[in-house]
Amino acid sequence: MGSTIRTIAAHIKHRVLNYTLGWVYRFYAWRLESRVMMHPRPKHIGIILDGNRRWARERSMPPTYGHRVGYDKAKQVLEWCWELGIQTVTVYALSLDNMKKRNPEEVSNLIDLVEHAVEELSVDPRIKNNAVRVKVIGRRELLPPKLLEKINSLEQDTSHNTKHNLFLAVGYSGRAEIIDAVRKIVKDATSGALSYEGIDESVFSKYLYTAGADDPDLILRTGGETRLSDFLPWQAIYSEFVFMDVPWPDLRKIDFLRAIRTYQSKQRRLGA
Numbered sequence: 002m003g004s005t006i007r008t009i010a011a012h013i014k015h016r017v018l019n020y021t022l023g024w025v026y027r028f029y030a031w032r033l034e035s036r037v038m039m040h041p042r043p044k045h046i047g048i049i050l051d052g053n054r055r056w057a058r059e060r061s062m063p064p065t066y067g068h069r070v071g072y073d074k075a076k077q078v079l080e081w082c083w084e085l086g087i088q089t090v091t092v093y094a095l096s097l098d099n100m101k102k103r104n105p106e107e108v109s110n111l112i113d114l115v116e117h118a119v120e121e122l123s124v125d126p127r128i129k130n131n132a133v134r135v136k137v138i139g140r141r142e143l144l145p146p147k148l149l150e151k152i153n154s155l156e157q158d159t160s161h162n163t164k165h166n167l168f169l170a171v172g173y174s175g176r177a178e179i180i181d182a183v184r185k186i187v188k189d190a191t192s193g194a195l196s197y198e199g200i201d202e203s204v205f206s207k208y209l210y211t212a213g214a215d216d217p218d219l220i221l222r223t224g225g226e227t228r229l230s231d232f233l234p235w236q237a238i239y240s241e242f243v244f245m246d247v248p249w250p251d252l253r254k255i256d257f258l259r260a261i262r263t264y265q266s267k268q269r270r271l272g273a
Contacts, residue, residue: 033258037085040265043218045089045166046082047233047240050075051224052248065110070250072114079167081257083131089166089214093232094118097140097174112145115171119151122167123158132164138210139173140181166214173210175234182208211236219264221257223249241267 050071057067075092082090095111122128122135137152144152185208189195195204206212216236220229220243227244229237243260245252 030255030258033255033262034085037258037261037265042085042087042261043241043264044087045091045215045217045219046087047091047093047217047220047237048075048078049093049220049222049224049230049232050249051222051226053250055224056248056250064107067250068111068114072118074250074252078252078257080127081254083127083133083165085261088164089168089217091138091168091170091211091217091233093170093173093230095139095171095173096231097143097172097177098231100143100172112148115144115169116148116151118169119148119155123151123155128159128162132162133159133167134162134165135159135167135169136210137169137171138178139171140177141172143172168211168214170232173232175229175231178210179235181210206235209235216240219243219260221245221260223247223252 053067053071054064055067056070057064060066079090094115095108099111100108119137127133128135135155137156141149141152182205186195186200186205190197190200206216211233216238217233217240220232220237220240222243223245225244225246225248233240241264243263245256245260247253247256
């Protein structure tokens with residue numbers, strides 16, 4: 002009888018503690034978000050969602066599990082961005098290096114996940130409700146034709162949306178983006194469509210994958226690494242950086258809000 006009572010008491014104590022901690026978390030998140038909303042938020046955030054594979058490995062699960070959970074987290078973070086009025090989000094989904102160097106089976110699974118994401122975005126009511134223009138950036142010619150058809154359809158269907166931008170970097174390399182821009186500039190200059198004297202930073206930016214969007218104000222990377230890994234090297238020249246130890250699947254809203262607060266605490270002196 003005594004052991005039963007102790008078990009019940011322990012269970013009740015555990016539930017009360019969890020409820021209290023949950024309430025404290027929600028209150029802190031609400032307070033933090035209120036403070037974030039009082040100051041200018043970044044117009045454009047670039048996100049390197051790192052740590053999916055390590056997160057899965059720590060749980061004795063295959064990389065595909067980590068990527069799938071990471072995809073669900075990305076959908077959640079996009080919602081946070083729209084709630085805060087962030088206009089443009091660029092997500093580093095799959096690098097060109099990883100496409101070339103990682104296990105072919107893992108790359109195939111990642112491509113399948115990208116296709117699943119494109120299909121979901123095509124019918125997601127939040128895309129219409131938030132007027133999101135979606136564009137896939139990278140060496141698109143390396144993607145399967147079936148996936149390219151779905152990407153083209155999604156981009157066409159959302160091309161009229163002007164409130165938000167969502168760039169999905171797939172098969173992306175910053176150096177490759179710059180090379181592709183140079184090739185287009187040389188072609189236009191050679192044909193006479195562009196004068197050599199007229200080439201400046203502003204013109205060059207128009208030839209990048211992200212043409213028409215503001216450069217990122219903030220680059221956020223999870224997973225404990227502190228490098229860009231060939232992500233938006235031209236566009237990020239004046240960006241603020243926040244590197245976080247938390248793996249991407251474990252990112253909480255308060256972690257994200259703290260990153261925004263870190264950005265807001267900076268006195269931005271572009272070029273200084």
